[in-house]
Amino acid sequence: MTYTRHNNVEEQREARLKADQITTTCTELNFTLDPIDWEEYGMRAPVKVNGIEIAPLLDLSQRGSDSILRCVQMKLLERVALDTARVQPGLKAIMWSPVEVVQPQTFLSLWIITLETDERVPVIESISNGQRVYEHYQFNRNDAQQLAGLFGPMSKGEYNPGETITIQERERQHTGEIIYIIPPGKAPANRKYATRGFHTSPGAASTSEVAARYIVDCNDGFPHIVNQSQVTR
Numbered sequence: 374m375t376y377t378r379h380n381n382v383e384e385q386r387e388a389r390l391k392a393d394q395i396t397t398t399c400t401e402l403n404f405t406l407d408p409i410d411w412e413e414y415g416m417r418a419p420v421k422v423n424g425i426e427i428a429p430l431l432d433l434s435q436r437g438s439d440s441i442l443r444c445v446q447m448k449l450l451e452r453v454a455l456d457t458a459r460v461q462p463g464l465k466a467i468m469w470s471p472v473e474v475v476q477p478q479t480f481l482s483l484w485i486i487t488l489e490t491d492e493r494v495p496v497i498e499s500i501s502n503g504q505r506v507y508e509h510y511q512f513n514r515n516d517a518q519q520l521a522g523l524f525g526p527m528s529k530g531e532y533n534p535g536e537t538i539t540i541q542e543r544e545r546q547h548t549g550e551i552i553y554i555i556p557p558g559k560a561p562a563n564r565k566y567a568t569r570g571f572h573t574s575p576g577a578a579s580t581s582e583v584a585a586r587y588i589v590d591c592n593d594g595f596p597h598i599v600n601q602s603q604v605t606r
Contacts, residue, residue: 384415391434395420395441402442403505425452446498449507454486454494457509464489472598474523483510483523485595493594514590520553528556530585531601540589540599549591555598557584 388411399406399422407421409430416431427433427448433441451466468487472495480497487493495510513519521527532538532551539548587604590596 381415385412388415388418388430391416391430392418395430395433398438398441399445402438402445403500403503404445405504422449425449449505450484450486450496450498453496453507453509454488457494457496458488458490458492460488460490460492472523475525478523480510481505491593493597495595510595512595514552514596520588524553524555524588526556528554528585530554530587532585532587532604538587538589539605540587540591540597541603541605542597542599547589547591547593547597549589549597551587552590552596553588555586555588557586 392409392411396406396409404422407424409418409420411418411430414430416429416434418430420427420430420433422445425448427445433444436444447466447469450469454466455464466486466488468485470485470487472483472485474483480499482498484496484498485493486496495512497508497510499506499508517527527534532554534551534553536551537548538551539546584601586601587599588596589599
């Protein structure tokens with residue numbers, strides 16, 4: 374679109390106002406934005422955190438606080454996962470899954486970021502010096518204390534640790550070894566999700582009790598957490 378001088382002045386005025394508003398919102402959300410160059414790019418100015426582009430100013434200016442938080446989270450979680458996996462340039466994340474863990478923890482939240490390669494990278498979100506910080510989570514499948522700290526004491530199920538099982542997650546099947554059994558929790562809500570985006574983990578709450586939840590190592594990064602109903606031989 375071609376702007377007249379008058380329209381350019383109006384756009385810059387609006388861009389400055391929106392940049393100030395988004396900067397304030399992000400400060401309240403514990404993010405510090407890089408300076409937004411609204412003078413040069415107007416409403417097309419890229420909004421960045423630590424050099425990582427989040428979205429154009431025009432996009433973010435139409436979002437509420439919760440949506441801005443999710444947008445920033447997705448980009449920063451993805452960046453840590455890509456840097457950790459050291460994948461080739463151009464690859465992206467396809468799924469952001471929060472993991473239900475025992476509280477309290479030293480971090481705010483634990484996420485599994487699934488990349489286009491199907492690698493599952495655990496990333497934690499923490500607050501440090503008033504800022505949200507994202508880091509690769511060092512998970513050790515052989516550390517029983519770490520597993521108990523995340524998921525509570527070992528429980529019992531129809532299958533036992535060490536057994537190899539096949540699990541069904543959405544449209545895909547995976548085969549792996551049971552490394553832990555989580556105490557009975559809540560079954561996942563019966564919902565469908567887009568391929569790309571935030572996904573509720575299989576341990577998330579709903580109204581139906583389940584017999585057991587299994588942590589299954591399928592050699593694709595962080596293990597899968599599945600309900601009894603998702604398990605087959």
